[in-house]
Amino acid sequence: MPGLTMASMTGARAFFLACVVVGILVAGAGGLAYIPGDAGAMPEAAADGYQVWRANGCVGCHSLYGQGGTFAPDLTHIHSQRGDDYLREFLANPTAFHPDARRMPRFALTRAETDQLLAFLDWVDEQPTAENWPPRMIAVNGMGGLTASNAATTTTTVALSEEDAAIERGRALFSAAPAACSTCHSLEPNVTLAGPSLHGIADRAWYRIPGVGPEDYIRASILAPSDYVVEGFTDVMQKNFGEALNSQQISDLIAFLMTQEEG
Amino acid sequence: MEATRESTDSGAHTLFKAMIALLVVYALVALLGAAQFVDDRTLAGVMPYHQVGAWAAVLLRLALLTGLLGGGLAMIETANERTRALLPWLVRGWLALLVLAFFAGLLGLLEGRAGLELPPLLDVAQVVLLLGFIGVVADGTKARDAFSLVWLLGMGIVAAGGLLGLLLTGDALRDQLYGTLAAGLLLNVGAVLAMVALAFGLLHRTGALYKDGAESSTYFCGGLLALAGGVVTVAPLNVANGGSVLLQGLTVIVALFAAVIFALRILRAANGARVLRWLALAAVLLFGGLGLLGALTAVEAVGRWTLGTRLSDLQTLLTSLAVVAVGLGAAEAARENALREEHRVLRRGLAGAPFWLVAVGVIVVGVALAGAGLVQVYLERVVGVGYLETQEYLAPLYAAWIAGLTAAGLGLLAFGLAD
Numbered sequence: 138m139p140g141l142t143m144a145s146m147t148g149a150r151a152f153f154l155a156c157v158v159v160g161i162l163v164a165g166a167g168g169l170a171y172i173p174g175d176a177g178a179m180p181e182a183a184a185d186g187y188q189v190w191r192a193n194g195c196v197g198c199h200s201l202y203g204q205g206g207t208f209a210p211d212l213t214h215i216h217s218q219r220g221d222d223y224l225r226e227f228l229a230n231p232t233a234f235h236p237d238a239r240r241m242p243r244f245a246l247t248r249a250e251t252d253q254l255l256a257f258l259d260w261v262d263e264q265p266t267a268e269n270w271p272p273r274m275i276a277v278n279g280m281g282g283l284t285a286s287n288a289a290t291t292t293t294t295v296a297l298s299e300e301d302a303a304i305e306r307g308r309a310l311f312s313a314a315p316a317a318c319s320t321c322h323s324l325e326p327n328v329t330l331a332g333p334s335l336h337g338i339a340d341r342a343w344y345r346i347p348g349v350g351p352e353d354y355i356r357a358s359i360l361a362p363s364d365y366v367v368e369g370f371t372d373v374m375q376k377n378f379g380e381a382l383n384s385q386q387i388s389d390l391i392a393f394l395m396t397q398e399e400g
Numbered sequence: 401m402e403a404t405r406e407s408t409d410s411g412a413h414t415l416f417k418a419m420i421a422l423l424v425v426y427a428l429v430a431l432l433g434a435a436q437f438v439d440d441r442t443l444a445g446v447m448p449y450h451q452v453g454a455w456a457a458v459l460l461r462l463a464l465l466t467g468l469l470g471g472g473l474a475m476i477e478t479a480n481e482r483t484r485a486l487l488p489w490l491v492r493g494w495l496a497l498l499v500l501a502f503f504a505g506l507l508g509l510l511e512g513r514a515g516l517e518l519p520p521l522l523d524v525a526q527v528v529l530l531l532g533f534i535g536v537v538a539d540g541t542k543a544r545d546a547f548s549l550v551w552l553l554g555m556g557i558v559a560a561g562g563l564l565g566l567l568l569t570g571d572a573l574r575d576q577l578y579g580t581l582a583a584g585l586l587l588n589v590g591a592v593l594a595m596v597a598l599a600f601g602l603l604h605r606t607g608a609l610y611k612d613g614a615e616s617s618t619y620f621c622g623g624l625l626a627l628a629g630g631v632v633t634v635a636p637l638n639v640a641n642g643g644s645v646l647l648q649g650l651t652v653i654v655a656l657f658a659a660v661i662f663a664l665r666i667l668r669a670a671n672g673a674r675v676l677r678w679l680a681l682a683a684v685l686l687f688g689g690l691g692l693l694g695a696l697t698a699v700e701a702v703g704r705w706t707l708g709t710r711l712s713d714l715q716t717l718l719t720s721l722a723v724v725a726v727g728l729g730a731a732e733a734a735r736e737n738a739l740r741e742e743h744r745v746l747r748r749g750l751a752g753a754p755f756w757l758v759a760v761g762v763i764v765v766g767v768a769l770a771g772a773g774l775v776q777v778y779l780e781r782v783v784g785v786g787y788l789e790t791q792e793y794l795a796p797l798y799a800a801w802i803a804g805l806t807a808a809g810l811g812l813l814a815f816g817l818a819d
Contacts, residue, residue: 146612149619150546156623157553160589160630163647166565167634168581171641194508202640203707204576208437208592210787211708238788239440242448257507257572264573269642271781278786314784318795335604 157280179260186257189250198241202266209241210277214269216258217373218274219276220331224255235278258376274375276320298391307393315381316390332374333367337399355391408476408540411491413738415470416731418498418789421464423724426459426503427809434619434805437791447508447651460720462501464591465526467727469494469533471598472551474734476540484538490532497525500524520719523566530559530607544573547601551623554593563588565657577637584633587719589689592629595723596622598678598730599666605733608669608676617665624658624689631655632694636712639703659691674755675736677730682722682758688766689718705781710794711773714766721762730813735819754818757811764804770796 179187190196216224227234228251230243246254261267312319317400321331328334342351346365349357355366357396359382362374375381382390436443444786449457479487501518504510517523534555541548544620565582569575597618604614631651638647663683670676693715696705706712772794779785779793 146616149616153550153619153623157593157626160627161557161585164581164584164633165628168577168637170643171577171637179571184570185572187679194450194454197454200708201576204580204636204640205713206450206453207708207710207713208453235788240793249734261572266640270640270704270707273781273784274785275780276786278788317784347723
């Protein structure tokens, strides 16, 4: 195009400069729109925890609100998913967890640093961005949606009685979406994740709430978890299982949990 | 005049060699990181992933900046005494920065809000050196054609992004915000602008485009891509906060349009010459990174599912590799200019191998990581399989990633050895 006039080159230059200015303004204004106000300022313990987070390069592997490393799980909601006690144990000896999967190095944090880091993760979980993202819970593990054992369960239930089939379906649902109870509840005695261990729930449910039968208690705990919060735990369980699960799935889960006896 | 060209050509050649060396090291470090995605047991003892990942990211960023600086020096037409005196010091300073950054990564000293920043002193030195190079190129390209103007503006934005990256507030949300903006401005806007200037400058210098056509394309594509870079930069924040629908729409249109226009102009002009093949590769990579993935992940309905997966990593990686490809094209052009005709003929037979190794390697990397990202979204976010279990299903795709990285690394090594 040797015939381009000076005027058209000037126009091209003006177009270019206008685009650059608009591009930078959009990025700048778009970014400024998300600067948190003073109300969102970090409490001291969380701010200290953020320094621990940075000093140990946590963001090299983990992300918060989907931004950061992708070598390890996103930790936006890890505090409400696992709770203080579990995370404290995990941070003290991470290699003891997930023995067959990717392992986290041991950072040898002091007790104070661990407390600060937990305060930071708690704060992260409570920010407005955490309400918008992710669209559904991201589990670290324990969902087992495509594991061979679950697949086998699905096929073998054909030969079982209806009661046994319900228990098997409930067993699969316990560790797979959309229920995925195993993310927050252990079936082992004295192993506390975000929620109480459900080991022995079939026995405890009989006397947990006077006048309420065990199956009704479990059903209510799934559909309206705020009604019966176990002492020592906070009311953090998802409230949408009535929408996420159909009545058959809830009955299957109850059938499975009623097999979880003490001893 | 001849002394000036020798001085700037020598500086550019040194920087191009440094870029290639840095890319070979990057390929090795990235390989170590990729291998840990498959098996972190045996390799984690060598260096934990959070160090490997940060090291690889810094090496790639410095490599692409080094290529852009070399390309900028190659544009210099005249330089006064002061510039001739300053240039060798700037080049030495930049090489020293590269060496220090290498050791900072090796020793696990990289820090910052995204884990990708150099230690603060090196970050400051980087900005100062960038400004020095900008001054030298501004002084030596007084004709102010589109190539030098767009390169100068692009590198100015890169330096500004580096400065923004130095703002640490101690507040996690603010730091994440500034970090996202700094990294986005640096790569998506500044580096891409400088890349566009070098690409069309090369098309003109190799005779594939008349100067007027190359200049107008530089302005047109540069403008569109800067706009695209701006909106793509803010897109992750918008998606995570459930933000503006208008911004999402703007991003989709601008990012796709800009990347397609750039690719078409490059591919139409590229005539199969060895130098221009690198530009064609850059056009394809930029279309995948800033264009397709930039547009798709900016849509809230998509981005909410892809944020934090291998797909969001890939957007940045492909855009970075596009800039690197143009840097390699500039290095190839500088090398050809320095060779006498008989050597050129001798080299012609073998010279295609490094390009094809790199091209096939990065495309395999792109396809493998895109596949891994899609599977991750489906298993982890739709079906609800846990993160750790999902990673086990991705092992074959990570193996393809390793194969691609190996091929690209070998290609880069061959490219460097051919010099």
